[in-house]
Amino acid sequence: xxxxxxxxxxxxxxxxxxxxxxxxxxxxxxxxxxxxxxxxxxxxxxxxxxxxxxxxxxxxxxxxxxxxxxxxxxxxxxxxxxxxxxxxxxxxxxxxxxxxxxxxxxxxxxxxxxxxxxxxxxxxxxxxxxxxxxxxxxxxxxxxxxxxxxxxxxxxxxxxxxxxxxxxxxxxxxxxxxxxxxxxxxxxxxxxxxxxxxxxxxxxxxxxxxxxxxxxxxxxxxxxxxxxxxxxxxxxxxxxxxxxxxxxxxxxxxxxxxxxxxxxxxxxxxxxxxxxxxxxxxxxxxxxxxxxxxxxxxxxxxxxxxxxxxxxxxxxxx
Numbered sequence: 001x002x003x004x005x006x007x008x009x010x011x012x013x014x015x016x017x018x019x020x021x022x023x024x025x026x027x028x029x030x031x032x033x034x035x036x037x038x039x040x041x042x043x044x045x046x047x048x049x050x051x052x053x054x055x056x057x058x059x060x061x062x063x064x065x066x067x068x069x070x071x072x073x074x075x076x077x078x079x080x081x082x083x084x085x086x087x088x089x090x091x092x093x094x095x096x097x098x099x100x101x102x103x104x105x106x107x108x109x110x111x112x113x114x115x116x117x118x119x120x121x122x123x124x125x126x127x128x129x130x131x132x133x134x135x136x137x138x139x140x141x142x143x144x145x146x147x148x149x150x151x152x153x154x155x156x157x158x159x160x161x162x163x164x165x166x167x168x169x170x171x172x173x174x175x176x177x178x179x180x181x182x183x184x185x186x187x188x189x190x191x192x193x194x195x196x197x198x199x200x201x202x203x204x205x206x207x208x209x210x211x212x213x214x215x216x217x218x219x220x221x222x223x224x225x226x227x228x229x230x231x232x233x234x235x236x237x238x239x240x241x242x243x244x245x246x247x248x249x250x251x252x253x254x255x256x257x258x259x260x261x262x263x264x265x266x267x268x269x270x271x272x273x274x275x276x277x278x279x280x281x282x283x284x285x286x287x288x289x290x291x292x293x294x295x296x297x298x299x300x301x302x303x304x305x306x307x308x309x310x311x312x313x314x315x316x317x318x
Contacts, residue, residue: 014067091147209249
């Protein structure tokens with residue numbers, strides 16, 4: 001496997017999202033400037049005809065497929081049809097168009113929610129499709145499984161060099177801080193910030209606080225994606241994580257300390273916890289020569305700094 005040429009034409013699908021924007025930063029930092037971006041005004045990735053026309057026109061050499069409809073438990077339960085349809089269509093359209101237009105390599109980003117609810121911990125890649133999925137995010141998980149299987153079978157039938165990465169829970173600059181539709185870290189960070197600003201005596205946290213989760217800074221994921229684009233070429237998906245986890249209760253305590261909220265924490269046990277534990281086995285990733293660099297507390301501090309810098313724009317967009 002060769003390093004991507006400095007002038008390679010690279011398409012980052014989902015370039016403005018949490019993951020896509022981090023990949024854009026990493027590519028630019030590594031000297032890549034021939035970058036193609038889409039955006040809904042240019043191409044709707046859920047529309048096959050638009051994707052086909054875009055690829056025929058642009059002819060990218062490499063594709064990072066980071067585009068997706070994402071959200072937390074509440075969003076998944078509220079919009080299940082949108083989550084399964086949009087994510088399946090994005091994967092099918094982009095992977096098919098990349099192959100048809102002689103793309104040299106495609107990297108597809110999945111999610112650790114593809115693994116069974118009660119998978120062995122830490123979760124090895126071999127756990128895929130061995131048991132029942134977590135019901136609270138099943139539509140999204142099924143769509144993501146379809147995407148990685150597309151990569152696998154396009155490789156098997158056509159010899160297309162498509163790889164799939166399964167990152168753990170992500171966070172960082174550019175995240176969605178909408179309280180109704182965001183993931184756990186941005187939701188808790190915003191709640192803690194607003195509770196601090198209002199001088200609230202307490203903050204309510206969904207669930208019991210007992211579930212364990214692993215969190216990877218999005219800039220670490222982007223670094224891993226570039227490394228694997230150049231050093232990995234197999235049908236089997238590969239986990240990308242940090243190899244350690246924390247309880248939600250421990251996470252909330254760190255976030256409150258970073259934000260400066262000193263009130264009490266009240267856990268609403270009527271709300272669902274989701275999967276009891278979810279930590280990835282990253283032995284294969286380490287064997288290929290990559291390890292994470294950003295510690296959780298440091299990453300949370302820089303994420304909060306970004307939130308403070310962008311809070312006015314975030315509120316205006318809501």
